[in-house]
Amino acid sequence: xxxxxxxxxxxDAAAISNYINQLFQAMHRIYDAxxxxxxxxxxxxxxxxxxxxxxxxxxxxxxxxxxxxxxFAKVIDELSSCHAVLSTxxxxxxxxxxxxxxxxxLKEILTLKEVFQIASNDHDAAITRYSRLSKxxxxxxxKAEVTEDVYTSRKKQHQTxxxxxxxxxxxxxxxxxxxxxPLLGYMQAQISFFKMGSENLTEQLEEFLTNIGTSxxxxxxxxxxxxxxxxxxxxxxxxxxxxxxLPDPDPxxxxxxxxxxxxxxxxxxxxxxxxxxxxxxxxxxFTQGGNLMSQARGDVAGGLVMxxxxxxxxxxxxxxxxxxxxxTSFDGKKSSILQAESKKDYEEWICTINNISKQIYLSExxxxxxARVNQxxxxxxxxxxxxxxxxxxxxxxxxxxxPAARTSSTGSLGSDSALSALSLDSLVAPDTPIQFDIIxxxxxxxxxxxxxxxxxxxxxxxxxESGGSKPETEDxxxxxxxxxxxxxxxxxxxxxxxxxxxxxxxxxxxxxxxxNVFRMTESHLLVTCDCLKLIDPQTQVTRLRFxxxxxxxxxxxxxxxxxxxxxxxxxxxxxxxxxxxxxYIFESNNEGEKICDSVGLxxxxxxxxxxxxxxxxxxxxxxxxxxxxxxxxxxxxxxxxDLEEQSRLIAASSRSNQSSTExxxxxxxxxxxxxxxxxxxxKKKRESE
Numbered sequence: 001x002x003x004x005x006x007x008x009x010x011x012d013a014a015a016i017s018n019y020i021n022q023l024f025q026a027m028h029r030i031y032d033a034x035x036x037x038x039x040x041x042x043x044x045x046x047x048x049x050x051x052x053x054x055x056x057x058x059x060x061x062x063x064x065x066x067x068x069x070x071x072f073a074k075v076i077d078e079l080s081s082c083h084a085v086l087s088t089x090x091x092x093x094x095x096x097x098x099x100x101x102x103x104x105x106l107k108e109i110l111t112l113k114e115v116f117q118i119a120s121n122d123h124d125a126a127i128t129r130y131s132r133l134s135k136x137x138x139x140x141x142x143k144a145e146v147t148e149d150v151y152t153s154r155k156k157q158h159q160t161x162x163x164x165x166x167x168x169x170x171x172x173x174x175x176x177x178x179x180x181x182p183l184l185g186y187m188q189a190q191i192s193f194f195k196m197g198s199e200n201l202t203e204q205l206e207e208f209l210t211n212i213g214t215s216x217x218x219x220x221x222x223x224x225x226x227x228x229x230x231x232x233x234x235x236x237x238x239x240x241x242x243x244x245x246l247p248d249p250d251p252x253x254x255x256x257x258x259x260x261x262x263x264x265x266x267x268x269x270x271x272x273x274x275x276x277x278x279x280x281x282x283x284x285x286f287t288q289g290g291n292l293m294s295q296a297r298g299d300v301a302g303g304l305v306m307x308x309x310x311x312x313x314x315x316x317x318x319x320x321x322x323x324x325x326x327x328t329s330f331d332g333k334k335s336s337i338l339q340a341e342s343k344k345d346y347e348e349w350i351c352t353i354n355n356i357s358k359q360i361y362l363s364e365x366x367x368x369x370x371a372r373v374n375q376x377x378x379x380x381x382x383x384x385x386x387x388x389x390x391x392x393x394x395x396x397x398x399x400x401x402x403p404a405a406r407t408s409s410t411g412s413l414g415s416d417s418a419l420s421a422l423s424l425d426s427l428v429a430p431d432t433p434i435q436f437d438i439i440x441x442x443x444x445x446x447x448x449x450x451x452x453x454x455x456x457x458x459x460x461x462x463x464x465e466s467g468g469s470k471p472e473t474e475d476x477x478x479x480x481x482x483x484x485x486x487x488x489x490x491x492x493x494x495x496x497x498x499x500x501x502x503x504x505x506x507x508x509x510x511x512x513x514x515x516n517v518f519r520m521t522e523s524h525l526l527v528t529c530d531c532l533k534l535i536d537p538q539t540q541v542t543r544l545r546f547x548x549x550x551x552x553x554x555x556x557x558x559x560x561x562x563x564x565x566x567x568x569x570x571x572x573x574x575x576x577x578x579x580x581x582x583x584y585i586f587e588s589n590n591e592g593e594k595i596c597d598s599v600g601l602x603x604x605x606x607x608x609x610x611x612x613x614x615x616x617x618x619x620x621x622x623x624x625x626x627x628x629x630x631x632x633x634x635x636x637x638x639x640x641x642d643l644e645e646q647s648r649l650i651a652a653s654s655r656s657n658q659s660s661t662e663x664x665x666x667x668x669x670x671x672x673x674x675x676x677x678x679x680x681x682x683k684k685k686r687e688s689e
Contacts (some may be wrong), residue, residue, distance in 0.1 A: 038083035048073030093185020101178035332483035332589030564592025
């Protein structure tokens with residue numbers, strides 16, 4: 001608003017300067033014309049006086065003409081004197097005030113504007129250097145120097161700004177004076193000029209000119225009074241604003257307001273300029289309903305950054321800068337990393353955006369509801385008895401515990417109706433450690449699991465090249481990617497009811513609230529027909545791999561649909577030679593029901609694929625039996641065919657033997673007689689031959 005109002009005043013000053021320049025040129029033309037008229041009148045009088053010295057060839061001595069011209073010359077000489085007096089009066093009464101306003105007052109505005117711009121740039125540079133301060137303690141000397149630089153530049157900017165604003169306010173009065181005084185001087189000079197020839201003209205304008213003179217004096221007195229008041233205000237503001245010059249004020253003197261539903265201020269926005277490089281730009285950010293807006297210096301209005309309804313906000317570490325936080329839209333397609341100037345602004349921005357994401361701003365008393373929600377969030381994270389005994393010594397007081405931005409939706413976890421059938425100890429094992437880090441005990445305690453996830457450390461080729469190895473999910477029908485944030489995991493005793501997921505959510509959120517653990521690791525959850533994978537969004541490295549057959553249960557929070565979890569059944573654990581179940585809890589940008597539905601769809605596809613595989617194997621076995629039977633049948637047919645062919649050949653041979661018997665009858669008769677002499681052995685030998 002201040003920048004916008006300053007722009008209006010600067011635009012008005014520019015319009016005044018443009019108009020005054022035009023008016024100055026017009027009055028200067030009057031002054032030049034009057035000087036020219038006075039000089040021309042004097043020259044005319046001089047020429048008339050020199051008429052008598054002229055010698056015209058055809059002209060004679062004309063004394064009447066000469067005396068007439070001399071009289072004219074005397075009158076014109078007197079007029080020339082009057083014009084000279086008028087020119088002097090115009091220079092003093094008309095040109096001097098407007099020249100002073102143009103050369104002194106307007107140039108003063110331009111000079112103060114340049115000084116204010118320089119001071120503002122110096123302040124921006126000091127803030128930029130201050131924002132780049134590292135968290136390390138060895139830089140205390142540099143931090144003190146940079147803090148002193150911010151203090152000096154901010155004080156200089158504030159003082160310059162106030163003097164500049166004072167000059168802009170004064171310009172409104174000087175504008176009236178600079179317009180009225182030259183006109184007053186011009187009219188008084190004209191009246192003085194015409195008084196030599198007409199007293200009536202003086203009488204007609206004398207009352208008007210007196211009134212104008214009185215008005216000018218009143219404006220001058222009012223201007224002097226206003227300048228005195230502004231000087232006093234400047235002195236009071238300088239004393240009152242001294243603590244505000246520090247960039248990071250003391251949080252005990254200026255505590256953060258956690259119940260806000262509207263926030264505005266300057267933030268540093270991170271813009272990626274390359275694969276690994278980025279730049280930071282300081283802009284003015286403000287919330288408008290459920291939208292986050294930004295406005296660059298010089299813009300007429302703000303622009304939409306993102307819709308923060310149902311968004312998520314969390315603190316992040318970014319390029320060794322302090323007070324950084326990340327806002328992610330509800331669908332996970334857009335995120336922005338911002339840096340606040342102080343810890344107070346940092347906490348207020350996170351709490352405000354978290355309140356807006358719950359749509360509290362739509363209620364009648366948003367701040368009262370936000371305070372009640374934050375208080376109920378503290379009461380809702382009371383841990384179970386076993387968890388409470390384990391962390392009793394580490395629990396802070398309720399009054400000194402800051403509200404957690406991520407635990408406001410856990411008010412219905414562990415309700416009596418949901419846990420009526422199962423006790424807490426039957427769901428979660430007593431003294432079970434909670435792991436908040438993304439490194440899961442699956443890869444540490446379970447050797448078989450680690451072997452099955454041999455691809456967990458392999459980087460995905462960004463150019464789509466396989467590199468000689470075929471990815472295990474290449475033939476998978478289902479590929480769905482979700483943006484999730486890991487909240488924690490712990491071992492559970494049961495995996496048959498969704499109540500175990502609800503109780504695990506309650507205990508993990510309670511532990512985060514007690515120990516002030518707000519940082520979460522963001523990953524991409526890839527759901528396929530073979531497994532669930534947690535992938536690093538920047539390096540594309542698989543952090544964790546969960547075989548789909550081992551995922552036995554997946555459930556979503558009853559009220560906060562962005563919270564979901566699943567139970568992984570593995571072999572081994574704290575007690576060997578038995579199966580253990582580990583529950584993993586996540587927060588997603590969109591509804592967790594979609595992720596659970598996707599996991600269920602993947603299991604259905606995998607189940608039907610297994611049925612198809614078994615049916616295919618059975619069909620292949622049937623085909624092999626049929627093929628074997630067909631081969632046996634073909635072999636039998638071939639044997640029968642060979643026998644038929646042999647019989648046909650024997651029949652043909654018999655017919656040829658009968659035809660040759662008649663021609664050899666005589667020979668056979670003679671041979672019979674010989675056979676009788678040869679005996680039995682000879683007959684057999686003959687038959688064989």
